[in-house]
Amino acid sequence: ETGVTQTPRHLVMGMTNKKSLKCEQHLGHNAMYWYKQSAKKPLELMFVYSLEERVENNSVPSRFSPECPNSSHLFLHLHTLQPEDSALYLCASSQLAGDSYEQYFGPGTRLTVT
Amino acid sequence: AQSVAQPEDQVNVAEGNPLTVKCTYSVSGNPYLFWYVQYPNRGLQFLLKYITGDNLVKGSYGFEAEFNKSQTSFHLKKPSALVSDSALYFCAVRDKSGNTPLVFGKGTRLSVIA
Numbered sequence: 001e002t003g004v005t006q007t008p009r010h011l012v013m014g015m016t017n018k019k020s021l022k023c024e025q026h027l028g029h030n031a032m033y034w035y036k037q038s039a040k041k042p043l044e045l046m047f048v049y050s051l052e053e054r055v056e057n058n059s060v061p062s063r064f065s066p067e068c069p070n071s072s073h074l075f076l077h078l079h080t081l082q083p084e085d086s087a088l089y090l091c092a093s094s095q096l097a098g099d100s101y102e103q104y105f106g107p108g109t110r111l112t113v114t
Numbered sequence: 115a116q117s118v119a120q121p122e123d124q125v126n127v128a129e130g131n132p133l134t135v136k137c138t139y140s141v142s143g144n145p146y147l148f149w150y151v152q153y154p155n156r157g158l159q160f161l162l163k164y165i166t167g168d169n170l171v172k173g174s175y176g177f178e179a180e181f182n183k184s185q186t187s188f189h190l191k192k193p194s195a196l197v198s199d200s201a202l203y204f205c206a207v208r209d210k211s212g213n214t215p216l217v218f219g220k221g222t223r224l225s226v227i228a
Contacts (some may be wrong), residue, residue, distance in 0.1 A: 004157070034216060042220040043204070056215065090157050101208060102148055103216055105157035 003027045006091050006106035014114055015081060020111045023074040023091030032074040033103065034066060035090040043090075049074060050096055081113045116141045118207050120219035127195045128227055135190040135222045137179075137205030147188040148206040148216060149179055158204060164188060172182070195226045 004025045013019050025032060034046040048056035049068040065077040073092055088110050092103040096111075117140045127133045139145055146165055150158040162173025169181040179190045202223050205212060206216040 006157075042219045046213055048215050092158075101146055101161050101216070102163055103158075104160060105150075107157045108155075111157070 003104050004086065004091060004106035006089075006109050008114075009107065011083065012112045013078070015083070018077070018079040020054045020078065021076040021089055021091075021111075023076075023106055025072055025074075025091075025093035025104070025106075027093055027095075029093040029095045030071055031094050031096045031105075032068060032071075033043060033092040033094075034074065034076055037088040037090055037108070038086075047076075063064055064068060070078075077086060078111075081111075083113050086111055086113045115212065116207055116209055116217045118205050118219035120203075120205055120222045122222050123145055123220075124223045124225065126225045129197055130194050131194050133190075133195040133199070133224065134227070135203050135205075135224060137190065137219060138186050138187045139188060139205070139207040140186065141203060141207060141209040142211075142227075144210045145188075146210055147179070147181060149173065149188075149190050150204040150206065150218075151175075151176070152204065152221075154200040154201075160191075174206050195224075196227050197226045200224055200226045 007022045031050045033048050036044040045058050046060045052068050053095045063080050067075040087106045090108045091106040094103040119138045123154050148163045152158045162171050163180045164171045172173040172178045177192050202221045204221050205219040208216050
């Protein structure tokens with residue numbers, strides 16, 4: 001799991017707080033992703049960045065704000081979250097070329113909104 | 115549109131017995147197919163993929179999967195299950211044409227009983 005790292009691993013925040021999740025990939029990939037994994041629900045793709053451009057935003061509420069300053073780093077800025085936003089947030093990266101495309105995942109950030 | 119179905123929420127198998135976790139897919143063209151495993155409080159780990167060539171694909175930890183185009187299936191198999199194989203398994207697909215992210219199934223929880 002050292003290929004994609006995420007910090008923090010656990011985060012507890014109140015509904016009025018502002019926090020950020022950080023993801024870093026050390027694989028030389030050119031695409032990065034944010035997923036939300038809630039209990040008993042399928043993986044939800046939130047955002048996709050390809051070559052540092054946001055190419056997909058799956059109707060995610062504006063209280064989630066992604067940032068991709070370069071091809072190795074991805075952030076998810078959080079503000080005024082709701083309790084139903086409590087979940088495991090997974091970052092992934094992949095190479096969008098050739099016959100590869102498998103995504104490599106970080107360990108996730110377990111977020112609890114109180 | 116691409117989609118993946120994992121018809122079983124839970125699969126139970128005795129240690130030492132063969133295991134199968136089912137996956138069917140739908141894509142408009144030819145598929146890239148993947149299996150991932152998730153252990154508790156961890157991110158998803160890549161197990162194996164089908165890109166082209168042999169229909170039987172071998173992956174990590176003794177797992178294999180068979181691509182069946184006529185049945186649009188990509189079932190995950192292992193000849194002899196271990197208790198340590200207990201985890202959540204995800205099948206994923208993307209169309210070879212286009213540049214879309216992977217589409218994941220909802221996951222199947224595998225329990226291997228000693």
